[in-house]
Structure formats: C-alpha cells, structure tokens
Amino acid sequence: MNILFVEDDAMNRRVVRDMLTVAGASMDEAENAETGLRMIDQRDYDIVLMDLRMPGMDGLTAIRHVRARTDAKATVPIIVVTADTALDICRDCIDQGADEVILKPVAMNKLFDAIGRLIARGGAVMLN
Incomplete structure (x- = not known):
C-alpha cells in the first residue's frame, strides 16, 4: 500500500511512518499541501493522509484541488489528520x-480503523 502523508510537522510524519511500517505500507511525505499536490500528480497513492493546518495552502483547499481533478486520482481516499477539535470540523472535512x-495525536488503532473502513467500502487496497 502506498500512502502519502501531507503534514508540516516532521515528528508527526515520523510517528505515522513507524505505525504504517508495522503494517507493511510505504509512506511518502510532503511537508506542505503544494508539494503534496505535486506528488499526487507524479505518483499513484492508495490513500492520502492530510493535515488541515499547514503554512501556505491548508488541507481543505488541497482536498478540494484533488476532488476537482478530471482523472482517476480525484477519487483517491483521503483521511484528514488534525488536532482541530471544533465541533463541526469532521462534518466540514467530509463535506x-x-x-x-482522525484526531491527533494519532493512535495506531484509530489510524488502522480508518484505513479498514476505507478498505471495507472498497476505497483502498488491503495492506500487505
């Protein structure tokens, strides 16, 4: 499974990388949304993990860019990873x-549960 994590905090990326390695997944990293969008242009990903609050373009804007594509990459499953606990943030992200x-700090069971739900819905491939 190829996963892209778009996150400005290097420690958060490292923690998630370690979790995904346990499951046999490979993870590319982008430290901002602009770089993440370029990486999506260049490679196919099974899942994109997207932080919301980053310098420059925010995660919701990046998600809108992905969904506006006219190719198959427009449907890549996206899991928002955020520390934002506003009451309506989940609904806004889904909308x-x-x-x-999933909320930060990322817990392995929460991450794998979210990936499992995507697999069950047919929106992602299975981990090795």
Whole structure:
C-alpha cells in the first residue's frame, strides 16, 4: 500500500511512518499541501493522509484541488489528520471531500480503523 502523508510537522510524519511500517505500507511525505499536490500528480497513492493546518495552502483547499481533478486520482481516499477539535470540523472535512477524519495525536488503532473502513467500502487496497 502506498500512502502519502501531507503534514508540516516532521515528528508527526515520523510517528505515522513507524505505525504504517508495522503494517507493511510505504509512506511518502510532503511537508506542505503544494508539494503534496505535486506528488499526487507524479505518483499513484492508495490513500492520502492530510493535515488541515499547514503554512501556505491548508488541507481543505488541497482536498478540494484533488476532488476537482478530471482523472482517476480525484477519487483517491483521503483521511484528514488534525488536532482541530471544533465541533463541526469532521462534518466540514467530509463535506469538502475527505473520506475519514482522525484526531491527533494519532493512535495506531484509530489510524488502522480508518484505513479498514476505507478498505471495507472498497476505497483502498488491503495492506500487505
């Protein structure tokens, strides 16, 4: 499984990378949304993990860019990973095109549960 994590915090990326390695997944990293969008242009991903609050373009704007594509990449499953606990943040993320939302700090069971729901819905391939 190829996963892209778009996250400005290097420690958060490292923690998630370690979790995904346990499951046999490979993870590419982008430290901002602009770089993440370029990486999506260049490679196919099974899942994109997207932070919301980053310098420059925010995660919701990046999600709208992905969903506006006219190719198959427009349907890549996106899991928002956020520290934002506003009451309506999950609904806003889903309304903007996210498939799942998990809160930071990322717990392995929450991450794998979200990936499992995507697999069950046919929106992602199975982990090795």
